[in-house]
Amino acid sequence: KAGVTQTPRYLIKTRGQQVTLSCSPISGHRSVSWYQQTPGQGLQFLFEYFSETQRNKGNFPGRFSGRQFSNSRSEMNVSTLELGDSALYLCASSFLTGDTDTQYFGPGTRLTVL
Amino acid sequence: GENVEQHPSTLSVQEGDSAVIKCTYSDSASNYFPWYKQELGKGPQLIIDIRSNVGEKKDQRIAVTLNKTAKHFSLHITETQPEDSAVYFCAAINTGNQFYFGTGTSLTVIP
Numbered sequence: 001k002a003g004v005t006q007t008p009r010y011l012i013k014t015r016g017q018q019v020t021l022s023c024s025p026i027s028g029h030r031s032v033s034w035y036q037q038t039p040g041q042g043l044q045f046l047f048e049y050f051s052e053t054q055r056n057k058g059n060f061p062g063r064f065s066g067r068q069f070s071n072s073r074s075e076m077n078v079s080t081l082e083l084g085d086s087a088l089y090l091c092a093s094s095f096l097t098g099d100t101d102t103q104y105f106g107p108g109t110r111l112t113v114l
Numbered sequence: 115g116e117n118v119e120q121h122p123s124t125l126s127v128q129e130g131d132s133a134v135i136k137c138t139y140s141d142s143a144s145n146y147f148p149w150y151k152q153e154l155g156k157g158p159q160l161i162i163d164i165r166s167n168v169g170e171k172k173d174q175r176i177a178v179t180l181n182k183t184a185k186h187f188s189l190h191i192t193e194t195q196p197e198d199s200a201v202y203f204c205a206a207i208n209t210g211n212q213f214y215f216g217t218g219t220s221l222t223v224i225p
Contacts, residue, residue, distance in 0.1 A: 103213060
């Protein structure tokens, strides 16, 4: 089975711009979660989508949004980029057969905001 | 919400020695505890996990122990090899499937 794929792998933007990141989960997985990883803050949960609905949301401003499509692929969008948004954005998918399930991570998208 | 603490933040061991990383959690509703290994330039990879109805789990050189009463769990790597060098993250998950990660341990295995 192919793993979680994320595109693009690297992205450079300037302050004020917006960006859209894409995640394709493992085939058959219906839950997709997004995380922001920075050296100072570690792995921080952004949001989780299951069957096109946002199930959980982390403590991030409204500039961060996401969505999930009927084929379980997900996108996250960051508007009005700030320097502090520079980070590795990770997507993880899980099958979610019960209340909890193993998450499998993609390689991440490295976003640099200049 | 859940709070996961992980120690130590850095760990250096000689090749062949054992490495132990410890995590504590605060939410007694957490019932699933995976460990991830992250190598440079890659996403975290699941290496072992344990559920709250089990006290210990082993997979070759890697083992995880869970003490529900004390709310702590540990990763044990025996006979360490240079390729074990990476950042390791613990996580605690509650019934809402929300993942809370520790801050990571950078493990260096010295040949």
